[in-house]
Amino acid sequence: xxxxxxxxxxxxxxxxxxxxxxxxxxxxxxxxxxxxxxxxxxxxxxxxxxxxxxxxxxxxxxxxxxxxxxxxxxxxxxxxxxxxxxxxxxxxxxxxxxxxxxxxxxxxxxxxxxxxxxxxxxxxxxxxxxxxxxxxxxxxxxxxxxxxxxxxxxxxxxxxxxxxxxxxxxxxxxxxxxxxxxxxxxxxxxxxxxxxxxxxxxxxxxxxxxxxxxxxxxxxxxxxxxxxxxxxxxxxxxxxxxxxxxxxxxxxxxxxxxxxxxxxxxxxxxxxxxxxxxxxxxxxxxxxxxxxxxxxxxxxxxxxxxxxxxxxxxxxxxxxxxxxxxxxxxxxxxxxxxxxxxxxxxxxxxxxxxxxxxxxxxxxxxxxxxxxxxxxxxxxxxxxxxxxxxxxxxxxxxxxxxxxxxxxxxxxxxxxxxxxxxxxxxxxxxxxxxxxxxxxxxxxxxxxxxxxxxxxxxxxxxxxxxxxxxxxxxxxxxxxxxxxxxxxxxxxxxxxxxxxxxxxxxxxxxxxxxxxxxxxxxxxxxxxxxxxxxxxxxxxxxxxxxxxxxxxxxxxxxxxxxxxxxxxxxxxxxxxxxxxxxxxxxxxxxxxxxxxxxxxxxxxxxxxxxxxxxxxxxxxxxxxxxxxxxxxxxxxxxxxxxxxxxxxxxxxxxxxxxxxxxxxxxxxxxxxxxxxxxxxxxxxxxxxxxxxxxxxxxxxxxxxxxxxxxxxxxxxxxxxxxxxxxxxxxxxxxxxxxxxxxxx
Amino acid sequence: xxxxxxxxxxxxxxxxxxxxxxxxxxxxxxxxxxxxxxxxxxxxxxxxxxxxxxxxxxxxxxxxxxxxxxxxxxxxxxxxxxxxxxxxxxxxxxxxxxxxxxxxxxxxxxxxxxxxxxxxxxxxxxxxxxxxxxxxxxxxxxxxxxxxxxxx
Ligand code: FES
Ligand code: FES
Numbered sequence: 001x002x003x004x005x006x007x008x009x010x011x012x013x014x015x016x017x018x019x020x021x022x023x024x025x026x027x028x029x030x031x032x033x034x035x036x037x038x039x040x041x042x043x044x045x046x047x048x049x050x051x052x053x054x055x056x057x058x059x060x061x062x063x064x065x066x067x068x069x070x071x072x073x074x075x076x077x078x079x080x081x082x083x084x085x086x087x088x089x090x091x092x093x094x095x096x097x098x099x100x101x102x103x104x105x106x107x108x109x110x111x112x113x114x115x116x117x118x119x120x121x122x123x124x125x126x127x128x129x130x131x132x133x134x135x136x137x138x139x140x141x142x143x144x145x146x147x148x149x150x151x152x153x154x155x156x157x158x159x160x161x162x163x164x165x166x167x168x169x170x171x172x173x174x175x176x177x178x179x180x181x182x183x184x185x186x187x188x189x190x191x192x193x194x195x196x197x198x199x200x201x202x203x204x205x206x207x208x209x210x211x212x213x214x215x216x217x218x219x220x221x222x223x224x225x226x227x228x229x230x231x232x233x234x235x236x237x238x239x240x241x242x243x244x245x246x247x248x249x250x251x252x253x254x255x256x257x258x259x260x261x262x263x264x265x266x267x268x269x270x271x272x273x274x275x276x277x278x279x280x281x282x283x284x285x286x287x288x289x290x291x292x293x294x295x296x297x298x299x300x301x302x303x304x305x306x307x308x309x310x311x312x313x314x315x316x317x318x319x320x321x322x323x324x325x326x327x328x329x330x331x332x333x334x335x336x337x338x339x340x341x342x343x344x345x346x347x348x349x350x351x352x353x354x355x356x357x358x359x360x361x362x363x364x365x366x367x368x369x370x371x372x373x374x375x376x377x378x379x380x381x382x383x384x385x386x387x388x389x390x391x392x393x394x395x396x397x398x399x400x401x402x403x404x405x406x407x408x409x410x411x412x413x414x415x416x417x418x419x420x421x422x423x424x425x426x427x428x429x430x431x432x433x434x435x436x437x438x439x440x441x442x443x444x445x446x447x448x449x450x451x452x453x454x455x456x457x458x459x460x461x462x463x464x465x466x467x468x469x470x471x472x473x474x475x476x477x478x479x480x481x482x483x484x485x486x487x488x489x490x491x492x493x494x495x496x497x498x499x500x501x502x503x504x505x506x507x508x509x510x511x512x513x514x515x516x517x518x519x520x521x522x523x524x525x526x527x528x529x530x531x532x533x534x535x536x537x538x539x540x541x542x543x544x545x546x547x548x549x550x551x552x553x554x555x556x557x558x559x560x561x562x563x564x565x566x567x568x569x570x571x572x573x574x575x576x577x578x579x580x581x582x583x584x585x586x587x588x589x590x591x592x593x594x595x596x597x598x599x600x601x602x603x604x605x606x607x608x609x610x611x612x613x614x615x616x617x618x619x620x621x622x623x624x625x626x627x628x629x630x631x632x633x634x635x636x637x638x639x640x641x642x643x644x645x646x647x648x649x650x651x652x653x654x655x656x657x658x659x660x661x662x663x664x665x666x667x668x669x670x671x672x673x674x675x676x677x678x679x680x681x682x683x684x685x686x687x688x689x690x691x692x693x694x695x696x697x698x699x700x701x702x703x704x705x706x707x708x709x710x711x712x713x714x715x716x717x718x719x720x721x722x723x724x725x726x727x728x729x730x731x732x733x734x735x736x737x738x739x740x741x742x743x744x
Numbered sequence: 745x746x747x748x749x750x751x752x753x754x755x756x757x758x759x760x761x762x763x764x765x766x767x768x769x770x771x772x773x774x775x776x777x778x779x780x781x782x783x784x785x786x787x788x789x790x791x792x793x794x795x796x797x798x799x800x801x802x803x804x805x806x807x808x809x810x811x812x813x814x815x816x817x818x819x820x821x822x823x824x825x826x827x828x829x830x831x832x833x834x835x836x837x838x839x840x841x842x843x844x845x846x847x848x849x850x851x852x853x854x855x856x857x858x859x860x861x862x863x864x865x866x867x868x869x870x871x872x873x874x875x876x877x878x879x880x881x882x883x884x885x886x887x888x889x890x891x892x893x894x895x896x
Contacts (some may be wrong), residue, residue, distance in 0.1 A: 013835050020843030021831040021850065023778020023818035030777035117763060183878050185782045185844040187791050235780070235844030236878050267783040474842025474879050635838040642881030643841065670787035670876070678869040678882040 011635030040119035044101035047663020053129030062120035068685035105272035140337035158331030163296030165286030186235020190216035192254035207500035208512025239348035275347025333630035362713030399598020402627035432722020438709035443517030453507035457587035462572030469506035488530035516702035525592035617733030630699035648711030751818035778818035789875030792848035799855035818847035841879035
């Protein structure tokens with residue numbers, strides 16, 4: 001690995017930070033187009049039913065209402081919003097507006113009005129006659145019902161049966177995780193505008209512009225070339241804006257009205273009517289030897305994808321694969337059953353199944369340690385994968401997997417042994433420590449297509465234009481790409497232009513901002529395309545400088561021959577000379593296909609304080625140790641981790657979209673859905689293990705998703721250790737703690 | 745309804761729909777879109793502005809309640825091309841990711857420093873307890889405010 005890096009490894013602020021702190025940056029909700037109309041959705045108020053009657057007459061009579069759309073006057077194309085590339089075969093069960101509502105929040109109609117207030121008022125005037133049908137919200141019930149059961153995913157390495165029939169120590173746990181809301185501060189929003197060529201343009205804070213284009217085109221029966229998707233400034237996503245939700249609806253409204261339309265959700269609509277973290281019920285059995293070696297493991301996951309299919313089976317497979325990539329377990333089985341329920345739709349959510357599978361496996365690991373009387377960190381060290389281990393189910397190699405370093409370094413820095421063995425206090429306030437490990441991936445290699453095209457051009461004034469379909473979700477993607485390009489070409493960051501995705505002008509990217517692929521895959525593409533441009537530039541420059549390519553020196557925006565250091569050209573002057581002399585353009589378009597998908601690893605250590613009278617938990621301290629290969633921008637990495645910990649604390653302690661027996665939803669507003677705020681946020685120390693990864697740009701691997709995978713189980717483990725209880729149902733609310741203490 | 749308000753030292757005479765909230769007037773009538781709507785129920789702080797020296801959620805104030813008041817929005821933090829030291833500190837400390845909470849955060853912090861130039865860490869956290877951020881975990885935001893205090 002290169003050590004004398006100039007741009008990579010520096011904490012440079014996010015590219016549009018000035019516009020953000022001055023309030024100038026326009027998000028989709030801030031957009032105004034001439035003649036723009038406003039849409040408002042009507043969402044179902046019953047969890048399951050057929051629509052027998054829709055009376056829009058009162059709503060239509062309201063002054064300012066332009067038109068109302070329902071299943072009666074809109075396309076009935078079935079689609080699956082999870083589909084992100086054309087060749088993907090998948091069950092399609094969504095449609096723009098339904099006549100068969102399947103959860104409280106299902107889309108029934110949209111009002112288009114001259115202003116937002118009128119649209120909101122009109123929605124309340126639409127009268128719906130439902131024929132209510134039986135409601136299933138419990139996945140355990142759904143698994144036995146034909147209409148609700150989707151199918152099974154199963155992976156096995158070795159023979160679990162053989163191991164368990166001989167094992168003497170088997171520790172079993174059942175763990176539940178809730179549906180949660182991504183809680184991006186920006187609610188879902190989209191603006192669409194029809195063109196005069198039968199085309200439509202969609203501005204959306206999204207994660208995959210080419211997926212938006214595909215879904216809009218499919219639903220509206222348009223050619224891909226007639227749909228232009230432009231990534232708008234993103235007010236937070238975390239997976240929640242991954243699948244197109246509003247985009248096909250908004251594009252349809254704009255086309256139908258032949259006018260620009262803005263469609264925005266309020267918070268409640270965003271909570272119930274978009275996507276959620278998929279809820280799970282898992283059981284796990286681990287067979288171990290007396291010395292703590294895992295002999296075999298048997299996992300069953302019941303996965304509740306909610307009312308529509310979306311990524312129900314994909315997220316189950318994602319969980320399954322992770323189970324084989326953290327510990328060395330020769331004999332292991334994962335079985336996942338996927339069901340529908342009449343509840344909000346599951347989708348991508350930061351970690352994509354990893355938080356769920358690790359809550360299950362890591363709580364169980366602590367119970368194994370407890371049973372054996374071992375230090376849970378030592379138990380993990382005995383079983384964690386080693387660098388360059390193979391995946392036992394023939395998945396991609398683990399690469400430079402530094403899970404063990406994460407634990408050993410973390411134990412030292414956190415002072416784990418000493419804190420763990422501290423005598424327990426017996427008063428009302430009790431403290432405890434816990435830890436957990438996790439793994440995640442770096443893209444789609446081994447699962448789906450994973451390639452991206454970027455083009456890079458050096459301009460006549462010494463600038464660099466990196467054209468690609470990237471999406472900055474607030475994580476710093478644009479700056480990350482600039483830092484990589486700057487490092488290769490040795491050019492100032494400010495001279496690089498790296499716009500975000502726009503399907504009209506961006507080169508194709510097959511998968512967008514998903515699967516923790518951006519730094520590892522897109523970053524590698526940026527690096528390679530810059531290297532090729534550099535080679536071309538040096539080749540031409542050598543002719544002008546009359547030296548060999550090896551003698552060409554590029555440094556800080558200047559180029560010269562090492563044989564005559566007095567004649568220095570600026571990059572811009574050299575480009576201009578190359579143009580006039582050779583009529584050539586120093587630009588390259590390059591398609592990079594990811595050759596690898598190594599694991600990333602994390603160990604989180606936490607200290608909690610529990611009030612045994614009220615059951616309230618305060619997280620006092622967090623140490624997050626990450627095997628990141630190389631941090632391109634350590635400031636971004638730290639920011640990712642700190643934000644992910646905030647999300648993980650909520651997952652562990654307070655966040656839940658609750659659905660009652662009738663499918664009614666509580667936790668559908670921030671006043672009823674507790675997102676961790678500043679006073680409840682502990683200090684988070686971030687420790688990076690930077691040992692380099694072969695196929696990552698400058699050795700870098702992913703961080704955004706792995707960073708929220710170990711925190712919840714670490715907190716639960718700390719609570720259970722402090723109180724000597726075994727809560728395995730998230731969120732660990734005060735009520736659950738008080739109940740567990742009473743039952744002790 | 746006629747409304748006279750002072751926003752960022754400019755006196756406006758507007759004709760507004762009486763159901764409009766202060767947030768709507770700022771965003772839609774005045775084009776000051778820095779303040780955002782994240783919940784519309786006073787829980788997220790994305791719409792925070794300063795009214796007569798206090799940080800308030802502009803989604804919870806009807807436009808007419810702002811009559812005759814002095815409003816400051818994020819757009820006025822920068823003066824004569826110079827950023828406020830809070831803005832500088834947010835930039836330098838990586839306190840901004842998606843930026844959606846940022847204007848509201850800045851205004852809560854600005855109001856805090858206007859009333860209490862030397863807040864403790866606890867006071868900073870309490871000043872932003874009504875400002876949710878999903879990206880940063882608040883840590884760099886608190887760090888930024890501390891730096892801004894030192895730089896005053
Ligand atoms: S929008 Fe005003 S507090 Fe959330
Ligand atoms: S920076 Fe995204 S919500 Fe705070």
